[in-house]
Amino acid sequence: MxxxxxxxxxxxxxxxxxxxxxxxxxxxxxxxxxxxxxxxxxxxxxxxxxxxxxxxxxxxxxxxxxxxxxxxxxxxxxxxxxxxxFKTWRALRELGIERIATIEKLVKNFRKSKFDFESVTIDQLIKKIELGKVTILDVRPETEYNKGHIANAISMPLDQLSKRLKELPKCTEIVAYCRGPFCVFADEAVAILVKAGYKATRLEEGFPDWKIQELPVEISMN
Amino acid sequence: MxxxxxxxxxxxxxxxxxxxxxxxxxxxxxxxxxxxxxxxxxxxxxxxxxxxxxxxxxxxxxxxxxxxxxxxxxxxxxxxxxxxxFKTWRALRELGIERIATIEKLVKNFRKSKFDFESVTIDQLIKKIELGKVTILDVRPETEYNKGHIANAISMPLDQLSKRLKELPKCTEIVAYCRGPFCVFADEAVAILVKAGYKATRLEEGFPDWKIQELPVEISMN
DNA sequence: AAACTATTCAATAAATTTATTGAATAGAAA
DNA sequence: TTTCTATTCAATAAATTTATTGAATAGTTT
Structure with missing residues (x-):
């Protein structure tokens, strides 16, 4: 050869x-x-x-x-x-978001048209955790939470959120996360929370992005 | 929408x-x-x-x-x-090398059949540099060296190597690098060097892998 | 064994991608 | 301007990918 x-x-x-x-x-x-x-x-x-x-x-x-x-x-x-x-998928995703104006516009416009809230990055969330002033909320379906979630996150799937609001503290900030930047579960959750008077933002990235960086993760029995 | x-x-x-x-x-x-x-x-x-x-x-x-x-x-x-x-290309390359046995075999067999030498990773090269006991050799075409190369590397394109051997020190180890893991310039250089009595190995990765990690780089005038 | 069910297979038509030509174009040089 | 040259375009045939359909399969359950 x-x-x-x-x-x-x-x-x-x-x-x-x-x-x-x-x-x-x-x-x-x-x-x-x-x-x-x-x-x-x-x-x-x-x-x-x-x-x-x-x-x-x-x-x-x-x-x-x-x-x-x-x-x-x-x-x-x-x-x-x-x-x-997942690393390859993420590289493609980032390449797309950076290079293709269409994708960035799609994401921003879709989000903004419905939920005009700020978001935090993983790095910003880590700082908030260190300061101890944050409640982390996993709004994906419960099965996904059980397979793995951010350490100390509370599971509250979107369809249960409205009914279970009282379980959440009003004094600390809430950061909701879901599958990733193209998933809108967290946006919808933040919309509900803000309307109910909570201080809430979404995590820009999703659980797999957290996990791939080898940040603390928990898995539920089952 | x-x-x-x-x-x-x-x-x-x-x-x-x-x-x-x-x-x-x-x-x-x-x-x-x-x-x-x-x-x-x-x-x-x-x-x-x-x-x-x-x-x-x-x-x-x-x-x-x-x-x-x-x-x-x-x-x-x-x-x-x-x-x-480049990050995306690298993710695909690593995915390929890891998942597709065919690719790993192709690379290993092709290299081994011609140049059965060891190679060092970027991390290993960094340690050698810290110890100060290594000569870094860029064996790509000179134009590529001029556009950017590992700091302190000497340019000696493969086709000039045999004639310019005397410029290289025999007392320190030589690490040759080229475009990347699928490029064989460095393998061919190591073969020539070892035959001439030098202690030489190739860098597994290439210059772009070095650069993307924001390790020290130099650019030549012109 | 028979019935059931989640998944896969197989066949086809439509759409897309690719290599191969040779011609067209845009800018540089004369 | 005319000529020259690096690059792009355009047209075509061959190859590949995709969606759709309905039948086949492999393992469970009865």
Whole structure:
């Protein structure tokens, strides 16, 4: 094998991996699986895809070794193959947000049109935690909280929030977080909280961004 | 715009960027441009592509805002749009090396079959520099050295190395580096050096990996 | 064993991407 | 202006990717 053949092989293998990511539905699946494992049916539902279609996309990711599989009873659960997958997704996400004005505008306009609140970054949240003056609120579905959440965060899925407001302290600031910068659960939570007179902001990034930085995480029994 | 429309727009924009990367030739172009800017003709030559074909791929990258353009006289020079592009390339590269056994095998086998030497990582090189017992050798083409190189590195392009051996000290260890883990300039240099009785190893990563970590860099005049 | 269910497979048409040509263009040089 | 040259464009055929459909499969449950 000469130099050129070697390069051709390497780049074509890398392009195969990149191609497996280069589809809107598959990117959405990857972001979902960054929260934990899901069955085909659940993935299909969350991404609004027909099941056969979701399965087909999952096969593409499986062949590229982007996801791993594990069967439990009748269901087959998919999960990200490892931390590098999320790192790559995040690099793409940041590249997109920085380079493509369209994406930044989409995110800002969508958020602003509905919830014109400030947000905090992970670094800012860490400082608030050190000062001890913050309540961290996980507003994702409870199953995702159970699979892993920011240490000391309280679980209060969006659909329960309004009824459980009294459990939250009014004296300290509340920071709500969800799946990531493209997820609006936290925005909706902040809107409810602010309206009810709480001091609340959203975390810009999501739980997987926290975890990948090896910041303190807890997992619930179950 | 509702939540689903918002998500569809965001993921489809991100997929567009990802698709612009998802081609072996374009990945190779990106790795080349990580060394500095090049004209269309130079890019075509380095990647063994017909000029019209290289130009076509560059248009794809330009539309996706992965590269920027700058005209000088008759030539049009392309460069990476910003640091996030290289970060994304690196994430893909690491994902590939880790997940795809084929790539790791390709790299190891190709290197081992020709140059069975050890290599050092950037972290290891930093320690050697602190101890002051290392000569750093940049074996890329001189133009790439001039556009930026590791601080205190000596430029000795591969094709000049054999004739200029006497310029190198025999008492200290030599670490040669080149474009990155898929580039074999440094392997070839180490082979020549070891044969001539020098103590030499290659740097596993390349200059852009050094630069992105904000380690000390120098740029030559001109 | 039979019935059931979550998932995968297979076949097809439509859409997209790619390589290959040769012509067109835009700016530099004469 | 005319000529020259690096680059881009345009058209086409081949290859690949995608959505859609309905059937097949593998493992559970009855």
């Amino acid at each position: 000469n130099k050129r053949e070697f390069k051709d092989s390497v780049y074509s293998e890398l392009a195969k991996i990149t191609k497996s990511l280069a589809n809107p539905h598959r990117l959405e699946i990857i972001e979902l699986l960054a929260q934990g494992e899901y069955s085909v049916e659940q993935i299909a539902e969350q991404t609004h895809l027909p099941v056969a279609n979701a399965s087909q996309h999952l096969q593409v990711l499986k062949v590229a070794q982007i996801v791993d599989v594990n069967r439990q009873g009748n269901f087959i659960y998919y999960r990200l193959a490892n931390a590098n997958v | 509702n939540k689903r429309e918002f998500k569809d727009s965001v993921y489809s924009e991100l997929a567009k960027i990802t698709k612009s990367l998802a081609n072996p030739h374009r990945l190779e172009i990106i790795e080349l441009l990580a060394q500095g800017e090049y004209s269309v003709e130079q890019i075509a030559e380095q990647t063994h592509l017909p000029v019209a074909n290289a130009s076509q791929h560059l248009q794809v990258l330009k539309v996706a805002q992965i590269v920027d353009v700058n005209r000088q006289g008759n030539f049009i020079y392309y460069r990476l749009a910003n640091a996030n592009v």
